[in-house]
Structure formats: C-alpha cells, structure tokens
Amino acid sequence: MDSLTVSAVEHVATVTMNRPEVRNAFNETTIAELTQAFRDLGKDERIRVIVLAANGPAFCAGADLNWMKKMADYTHEENLADAGQLAEMLRVIYTCPQPVVAKIQGDCYAGGMGLAAACDMAVAVDTAYFCLSEVRLGLIPATISPYVIKAMGESAARRYFLTAERFSAADALRMGFVQEAVAADQLDAKVAEIVKALAGNSPNAVKQAKQLVQDVSGREITAELIAGTVAGIAQIRASDEGREGVRSFLEKRKPSWLQ
Structure with missing residues (x-):
C-alpha cells in the first residue's frame, strides 16, 4: 500500500x-x-x-x-x-x-x-x-x-x-x-x-459486546429492545466460548482462548 x-x-x-x-x-x-x-x-x-x-x-x-x-x-x-x-x-x-x-x-x-x-x-x-x-x-x-x-x-x-x-x-x-x-x-x-x-477477553464475546453497544445505544427501552437483549444473552450462554468461559471460571483455570 x-x-x-x-x-x-x-x-x-x-x-x-x-x-x-x-x-x-x-x-x-x-x-x-x-x-x-x-x-x-x-x-x-x-x-x-x-x-x-x-x-x-x-x-x-x-x-x-x-x-x-x-x-x-x-x-x-x-x-x-x-x-x-x-x-x-x-x-x-x-x-x-x-x-x-x-x-x-x-x-x-x-x-x-x-x-x-x-x-x-x-x-x-x-x-x-x-x-x-x-x-x-x-x-x-x-x-x-x-x-x-x-x-x-x-x-x-x-x-x-x-x-x-x-x-x-x-x-x-x-x-x-x-x-x-x-x-x-x-x-x-x-x-x-x-x-x-x-x-485477553473472549474474542466472540468482545465482538458481540461491540455490536450490542451499537444496537442498544440511543434506543428507547421498549419490549422489543428488552426481548432482543434477552435473546442475546441466551444465545451467547449457549455458545462454545460462553460455555468455556463459565466452565473455566468455575474450575479456576484459564479459558481456551488464553492457552
């Protein structure tokens, strides 16, 4: 370039x-x-x-x-x-x-x-x-x-x-x-x-958190917005990195993305 x-x-x-x-x-x-x-x-x-x-x-x-x-x-x-x-x-x-x-x-x-x-x-x-x-x-x-x-x-x-x-x-x-x-x-x-x-954070969670700010910022708190945030946390809890992050925290070890 x-x-x-x-x-x-x-x-x-x-x-x-x-x-x-x-x-x-x-x-x-x-x-x-x-x-x-x-x-x-x-x-x-x-x-x-x-x-x-x-x-x-x-x-x-x-x-x-x-x-x-x-x-x-x-x-x-x-x-x-x-x-x-x-x-x-x-x-x-x-x-x-x-x-x-x-x-x-x-x-x-x-x-x-x-x-x-x-x-x-x-x-x-x-x-x-x-x-x-x-x-x-x-x-x-x-x-x-x-x-x-x-x-x-x-x-x-x-x-x-x-x-x-x-x-x-x-x-x-x-x-x-x-x-x-x-x-x-x-x-x-x-x-x-x-x-x-x-x-050092979960790569997927960081990407999703960045998108979350863009999606929620400036919007009125409505039933639709709340439903979207509920769906968001449910989805990421079930993701591979979400499961690994919680599991590693409970097992007091580093998550896979830091290994």
Whole structure:
C-alpha cells in the first residue's frame, strides 16, 4: 500500500497511516487503502484487536489539499461518489467486528476526527489539538457527523461544528471524544494496556459486546429492545466460548482462548 502500513503481532494488528509529509491528510488512495485494510482484517479470525495509528507529528489533518483542489471542479455527481467513498471507509471501520483503538500521537483535524470517532476508543497525547475546521472553508463536517456527534455529544458538536475552534486533548477527554489523554512517553504503554485487556477477553464475546453497544445505544427501552437483549444473552450462554468461559471460571483455570 502507498499511504499506510499494516502489521500484525500475535492477535493484534496495527494499521499505520504513513504520509507524515502532509500530516497524514487523506486522499482517494488513502481512503481506498484504509477501507480495504479494515475489510481484510475484519475477516481475519486470528486478529482480536486493531490499532489505528499514524507516523509523524500529526495523527490526521483531514483532507489532502491537492485532493481538495481536484474536488473544487467536481460535478455534483462526482462529489456524491467521492463523499460516498469516504462514508464507506468510516462505516467499514465503525462496523469492523474487532475492537479498534485510535492511537492519536498528534493533532487531529476535520476528517481525522471522523477517523478517530469511527474507532471504538481513542487514546491521545495530552499535547494534541482537535478541530472541526470545515465551516472556515465554507463546508460542513457532514460525512463524519454521525460518528463525531456520537463520540463528543450533541452539545459539544453544536459548539465546535459552528465555531471551528481548536480544542485540547483535555477538552476531548472531558467530553468523552477520547478515553485517555497521556504524556507522549506514556502513549505506547497506555495503548498496550488497553490492547492487552481487549485481547485477553473472549474474542466472540468482545465482538458481540461491540455490536450490542451499537444496537442498544440511543434506543428507547421498549419490549422489543428488552426481548432482543434477552435473546442475546441466551444465545451467547449457549455458545462454545460462553460455555468455556463459565466452565473455566468455575474450575479456576484459564479459558481456551488464553492457552
């Protein structure tokens, strides 16, 4: 791949954006490669956790300037197709069966915030800044909005979508956009700590728990929703890993997925 690298050690894959010269801004090539990487990893039963990382001083500066210059001359139909590819990339990351951890080692702007928000959790260095800068350019963060609003909340989105203010990692932590904000020399250790916790759990249960959050979040508590959760626990109790997990706990031994 031209714009990123993919590596795997045991059950953990790392997808690293590798365009530091443009602050990992993405273009059509990056979008296509990220989409393909996450599609492929999502099908790999050996992989239990995916880390989305970046090389260089910035995590992602949003859209590449040269790509934006080309888009300026696009027809409406071409803009629809282009935005559709970005939307598909975000959807593939968000619905990836394995948990995805964003490792934010530097500034995260515009579409980069969409990338981070599509992940299940994010760890940032405490010196990183975040910005939804689209309105400064006469645009709106439309395609990334479903994920960013879920991650930061409607109240914060109202402010930062409209003002395009930069905000700090501490602010991102306060609003829940990231789950940890740590010193640069602690970033690797904190991500490794989270990855270890994820990789040590039942792979099937982690996948089902990820889907559960997506299915239940924001829904009204109705008889239909309750019935769905009842069916969910009944099904996983009867699964091979569900039975093995309970049995190993009662027998005070490690479950099979840790052996």
